Amino acid sequence: MKALILAGGRGTRLRPLTHTSAKQLFPVANKPVLFYGIEAIRDAGITEIGVVIGDTGAEVRAALGDGTRFGVRITYLPQDAPLGLAHCVLIARDFLGDDDFVMYLGDNFLVGGIGELVGSFRAGDYTAQILLTPVDDPRSYGVAVLGRSGEIVGLEEKPEAPTSDLAIVGVYMFSPAIHEAVRAIAPSARGELEITDAIQWLLDAGHRVHSHLVTGYWKDTGQVQDMLECNRIVLESTTPRIDGTVDDRTEITGPVVIEAGAVVEDCVLRGPLIIGADSKIVRSYIGPFTSIGDSCTLEDAEIEYSIMFGCSTIRGVSRIEASLIGKDVEVTQAPRTPNTHQLVIGDQCTVRLRP
Known part of the structure; x- marks a missing residue:
């Protein structure tokens, strides 16, 4: 056959x-x-x-x-x-x-x-x-x-x-x-x-x-x-495994997979979730049912129930959920003044912003 x-x-x-x-x-x-x-x-x-x-x-x-x-x-x-x-x-x-x-x-x-x-x-x-x-x-x-x-x-x-x-x-x-x-x-x-x-x-x-x-x-x-x-x-059937580096200020609840080369510092992780190889997660919250791809960076960010492809960065953004984030994407916090959204968006995208 x-x-x-x-x-x-x-x-x-x-x-x-x-x-x-x-x-x-x-x-x-x-x-x-x-x-x-x-x-x-x-x-x-x-x-x-x-x-x-x-x-x-x-x-x-x-x-x-x-x-x-x-x-x-x-x-x-x-x-x-x-x-x-x-x-x-x-x-x-x-x-x-x-x-x-x-x-x-x-x-x-x-x-x-x-x-x-x-x-x-x-x-x-x-x-x-x-x-x-x-x-x-x-x-x-x-x-x-x-x-x-x-x-x-x-x-x-x-x-x-x-x-x-x-x-x-x-x-x-x-x-x-x-x-x-x-x-x-x-x-x-x-x-x-x-x-x-x-x-x-x-x-x-x-x-x-x-x-x-x-x-x-x-x-x-x-x-x-x-x-x-x-x-x-x-992710619901995830077997916990930590092959990366996690500091003692990080709180982990539920099944979490952290691949080799990943570094997690001063974070809250609520599994089930997976963090890909060589990613760096600092002062961030990752909630249930989230996949972070290889070589990603999260700093001062919050994300849950989402998929983040490889080589992407999120900094200073709260809170992302139910999202699909592609490869080589950068999501950052806008300047506080003026209180505006600065966007570069391609064809056929969907963006939802709080008023």
Whole structure:
């Protein structure tokens, strides 16, 4: 069995961060989201992985290499434009051959791995298997409609008026029959080859398509709040570890990870949280569910329930929460007089200021 990871999306809902970085490499508990997916695939016993890449392909290649660090073999499959999930299957035909495969969206986060799901697919002799979970707003997802016996009776891609609240999770399992389906369908009104249309084609052709209801935690990390929630979930299972330097004036409560080379002086740390390697935290408060990346600086600052990417600085600012702070960012206190905000803000940003 092989795996196909999709890491070529543009991440429009996370702009402006995705103007310069691949969304699949955004950190959750200081580890890129994409790494969790690769590890889940490897732990399910799959070591041949094709990675579909787009405009951020160079960054993804640099992060993953040939897969040796994960114990897998990676083949890169460039996609010229984001033409749909089924198009990814189409361009991966030579790599996939006649093997069954898992298709995994690189920005999805699924707690508990996929080993059991792969096992049930193999044992069930299905043509395809999809994972479903109830969501509050199905309009942003592919949606499945089930019959009285739990059978799939219909699929829709991002419907304006959903007839079901069951979203299709971004982890699919396919037999080689899917290749005929992706060749048979036409582009949707969005101009994309939709994987929901390909699966519907399989259903119409009489193939066995199995649905599995996900009871654990799943997130599509396509929005800021989703990233923060994933970060919270991972940090909740943190095992405390202090490899850096902490002075005796610092107060620590709850599970805290401080990586090697980090220095913490005269601070209050309320875990669960993680502080990356070579960061310096001075006279600051870091609250629960916060990830501070490598080589960051916090001085006289307060932050909680946030993700701070690497090589960024916060000085003299109180209080930051529920925020996503990118790489090489500087957040500082404005002069006290006049009482104004001085901002340099790029396109498609969100800024909330107290009056």
